[in-house]
Amino acid sequence: MSLFKKEKKVRCHLEQNSYDIVIGSSIIQNAGQIIAKIARNDTVLIMTNQKIGAVYLPLISGSLKRQGIKAIRHLVPDGEKAKSEKQLFRLMKVLIENRFERSSMIIALGGGVIGDLAGFAASIFMRGIDFVNVPTTLLAQVDSAIGGKTGINLPEGKNLVGSFYQPKVVIADSATLSTLPEKELINGMAEVIKYGMLFDHLFFEYVEKNIDAIFDLDLEVIERIVTKCVQYKTKVVERDEKESGLRAVLNLGHTFGHALETVGQYKKITHGMAVALGMQAAGRLANKLEMFDGESLERLIGVIDKAHLPTSIVPYNLDKAALLGAMYGDKKVKDKKIRLILPVEIGSVVIRDDIKPALIKEAFTF
Ligand SMILES: NC(=O)c1ccc[n+]([C@@H]2O[C@H](COP(=O)([O-])OP(=O)(O)OC[C@H]3O[C@@H](n4cnc5c(N)ncnc54)[C@H](O)[C@@H]3O)[C@@H](O)[C@H]2O)c1
Ligand SMILES: [Zn+2]
Structure with a gap:
């Protein structure tokens, strides 16, 4: 029996922009099927870092490809420093170079850092494009990926610039936690x-x-x-x-x-x-x-x-x-x-x- 069948769905009901949080083991391999239902474009951008991307990017990209969706990968440095003005605008340029439009989508593949940065970027690029979150830390799966808080840090303090912006779907694969450092x-x-x-x-x-x-x-x-x-x-x-x-x-x-x-x-x-x-x-x-x-x-x-x-x-x-x-x-x-x-x-x-x-x-x- 496919593990995918065992997925659970929790719906976040909001006045506007309700969405599902899909939870299961090894569901990342089928993320493409979930994303294809909502993607309005045949090209998406996946933001991740080297460490996480090395393991999980091929799985998501492959599943998107099977649905006819091309994934552009965008790597950011590891750790809190990625939530910066520099990384935000670096991404904006990449989106423009790749002719992303209002109907495009950013997918965050990583912990709270990548989710916060990617969500914020999605909320301001062309005044808001679609955002999907694939949290890969326990903290992100139980906390930061749900609720729509996004943001970046300034030298003056953490999370000083941000927005409330809900994802279109959250895909929480517990199997991704197997590579997570114990700390x-x-x-x-x-x-x-x-x-x-x-x-x-x-x-x-x-x-x-x-x-x-x-x-x-x-x-x-x-x-x-x-x-x-x-x-x-x-x-x-x-x-x-x-x-x-x-x-x-x-x-x-x-x-x-x-x-x-x-x-x-x-x-x-x-x-x-x-x-x-x-x-x-x-x-x-x-x-x-x-x-x-x-x-x-x-x-x-x-x-x-x-x-x-x-x-x-x-x-x-x-x-x-x-x-x-x-x-x-x-x-x-x-x-x-x-x-x-x-x-x-x-x-x-x-x-x-x-x-x-x-x-x-x-x-x-x-
Ligand atoms: N938006 C919100 O509501 C909200 C809530 C709480 C925290 N946050 C933010 O979340 C951030 C912290 O998130 P975090 O604790 O997930 O940290 P993180 O995103 O920095 O991830 C922790 C470390 O684990 C690595 N990693 C992630 N997934 C992995 C995997 N599956 N396998 C191996 N390594 C992996 C990352 O590369 C990183 O080194 C902070 O910036 C905080 O402000 C936001
Ligand atoms: Zn906390």
């Missing part, structure tokens, strides 16, 4: 744990029980996890496409986390590590406020530990006053009040903006 799998796990904390104690328990299977790359387990996370992110996005309210809950662990990333100068602490530490800070603070019981806090710390994510800030030797300062500088601060997402139990959170700075600072003690 990137760990990074994505912080977001996976976040969904359990936010919405679903049963899902949290499933992650707790299956953590070894995830790291052993049991694709069936990974597929189930990706599907659940996609369902939750989609639900939030459907209710709050432009991040005016509800979508803020997705920032659980992120307000503390951004402070850790900033003060750690994005070197000592990866995003996933920061989110994991941030969730623990939120959990510890909620526990101190007697909103969140000690046993649940221990489970949160336990699953983070099992996912090879850090459970203490001490080794990073960061200044607490600087961390608090960074939180007040965070763009999600409204009227100088820090808006925190705090757990009340596993699977449920509240938004609070009345927590005293001294208590917030104290939350960094672990």
Whole structure:
């Protein structure tokens, strides 16, 4: 039986531009069939990098070719630096040279970096051309590929220029995670744990029980996890496409986390590590406020530990006053009040903006 038949589809229903997220193992080989249904042109551009392209580009290009679609490959450098003005305009020139038009399509093949850059490029080239996302990291599959946030970095800061622009379809192939470095799998796990904390104690328990299977790359387990996370992110996005309210809950662990990333100068602490530490800070603070019981806090710390994510800030030797300062500088601060997402139990959170700075600072003690 073809693996392709086992694909799952989650629909993101929006007022305009609803789309499917197709999830499965080894479905990239058939991406062409999915894309051919929506492509309005017989030439598309695939943006990827050398590392990812070497493995997966032939699979997608081949499947497109079988559908009579020619793929122009466009490589960008690996890592965060690809989300730059330079790469954006380099791509614009390539699109013009290849006579791309309003009806053309860009396909992102890669992690959050490539998805953000390609999505932003698609949103502004000729005021918007079709965009397809093929996420190849756990983080991109459970988070960045869904919801339509795109953007690039400026020397002054991350994601300062961007747009909300929804893809036409997302194709999440869990088999692509088999080549992902373990540290990137760990990074994505912080977001996976976040969904359990936010919405679903049963899902949290499933992650707790299956953590070894995830790291052993049991694709069936990974597929189930990706599907659940996609369902939750989609639900939030459907209710709050432009991040005016509800979508803020997705920032659980992120307000503390951004402070850790900033003060750690994005070197000592990866995003996933920061989110994991941030969730623990939120959990510890909620526990101190007697909103969140000690046993649940221990489970949160336990699953983070099992996912090879850090459970203490001490080794990073960061200044607490600087961390608090960074939180007040965070763009999600409204009227100088820090808006925190705090757990009340596993699977449920509240938004609070009345927590005293001294208590917030104290939350960094672990
Ligand atoms: N748009 C959003 O809503 C949103 C949400 C969260 C994060 N982001 C953005 O996402 C970016 C981070 O994304 P990321 O964590 O996926 O990092 P990434 O895109 O840099 O990928 C991580 C590393 O893994 C490599 N890689 C990717 N897929 C691979 C595969 N299948 N096999 C082998 N190697 C592979 C990449 O080349 C890279 O070196 C950040 O720029 C962040 O701002 C965006
Ligand atoms: Zn995140």
